[in-house]
Amino acid sequence: MKAENHRHKAENIENSLKLLREVDWEMKIEAAMxxxxxxxNYALHRSGLSSDSEDIVHNSMLxxxxxxxxxxxxxxLLAALTEIEELRPLYxxxxxxxxxxxxxxxxxxxxxxxxxxxxxx
Amino acid sequence: MKVVSHIDKARRxxxxxxxxxxLGDFELWFWxxxxxxxxxxxxxxHIIGLTRDDPVFSTIPGVHVVRQPDGSYARELRGPxxxxxxxxxxIEGDIPPLIRQLEDALYSxxxxxxxxxxxxxxxxxxxxxxxxxxxxxxMAVFERVLAGTQYEG
Numbered sequence: 019m020k021a022e023n024h025r026h027k028a029e030n031i032e033n034s035l036k037l038l039r040e041v042d043w044e045m046k047i048e049a050a051m052x053x054x055x056x057x058x059n060y061a062l063h064r065s066g067l068s069s070d071s072e073d074i075v076h077n078s079m080l081x082x083x084x085x086x087x088x089x090x091x092x093x094x095l096l097a098a099l100t101e102i103e104e105l106r107p108l109y110x111x112x113x114x115x116x117x118x119x120x121x122x123x124x125x126x127x128x129x130x131x132x133x134x135x136x137x138x139x
Numbered sequence: 140m141k142v143v144s145h146i147d148k149a150r151r152x153x154x155x156x157x158x159x160x161x162l163g164d165f166e167l168w169f170w171x172x173x174x175x176x177x178x179x180x181x182x183x184x185h186i187i188g189l190t191r192d193d194p195v196f197s198t199i200p201g202v203h204v205v206r207q208p209d210g211s212y213a214r215e216l217r218g219p220x221x222x223x224x225x226x227x228x229x230i231e232g233d234i235p236p237l238i239r240q241l242e243d244a245l246y247s248x249x250x251x252x253x254x255x256x257x258x259x260x261x262x263x264x265x266x267x268x269x270x271x272x273x274x275x276x277x278m279a280v281f282e283r284v285l286a287g288t289q290y291e292g
Contacts, residue, residue, distance in 0.1 A: 038155065
């Protein structure tokens with residue numbers, strides 16, 4: 019998908035996040051994963067490291083060599099995305115307490131991903 | 140995951156989707172629909188006895204996040220547990236019609252996931268209507284599965 023379409027989808031998800039409440043921690047974490055992944059693809063496409071036909075779906079599903087390649091240029095961004103993905107089994111597919119705190123962490127990470135992606139070129 | 144947690148998530152997330160605009164907030168509306176539906180599916184599988192409601196959390200098929208003796212959580216290889224997507228993993232055994240109905244309804248939602256969430260396909264009102272109809276079937280089966288069990292009400 020083209021970089022600008024990734025940006026549009028990420029921004030739409032971020033806009034919808036405003037409607038979520040404290041008890042909606044699962045969807046906040048999922049929103050951070052979805053929007054964060056679009057921002058990652060936006061950054062990688064803009065920098066020329068991946069083409070429009072080479073989108074990341076999940077960091078955890080990347081071939082090791084591709085993750086290494088992308089991490090050379092966008093290590094911090096991908097590390098933040100990995101941290102969001104690590105919250106999913108515990109709080110989305112799991113029922114650990116204090117999900118709202120985990121959701122706030124996911125959104126903080128999303129903000130950092132967005133800031134990094136918007137600086138990419 | 141425990142049945143009560145699946146039920147709690149299904150009901151909270153179903154309530155959330157009512158606050159979202161299906162087209163304006165499509166990504167989160169769709170994802171909420173799918174996530175609530177998968178929690179219904181897993182609750183039904185546990186209640187019917189096709190999968191166990193162990194307090195472990197699914198990642199990819201065969202790998203679960205499990206509480207360790209020191210209180211931390213780590214990935215472990217285990218048998219079938221919660222299903223993340225229809226057919227991932229495949230449920231083995233004699234599958235009752237109610238579960239097949241859930242699978243059909245979930246599949247009719249999930250096949251829109253990659254084209255619309257991760258691709259360029261623009262969602263339409265017809266697509267929203269299709270997902271709404273499938274989600275209504277899921278919630279109707281949910282109530283039938285819960286009826287007469289300790290989880291009813």
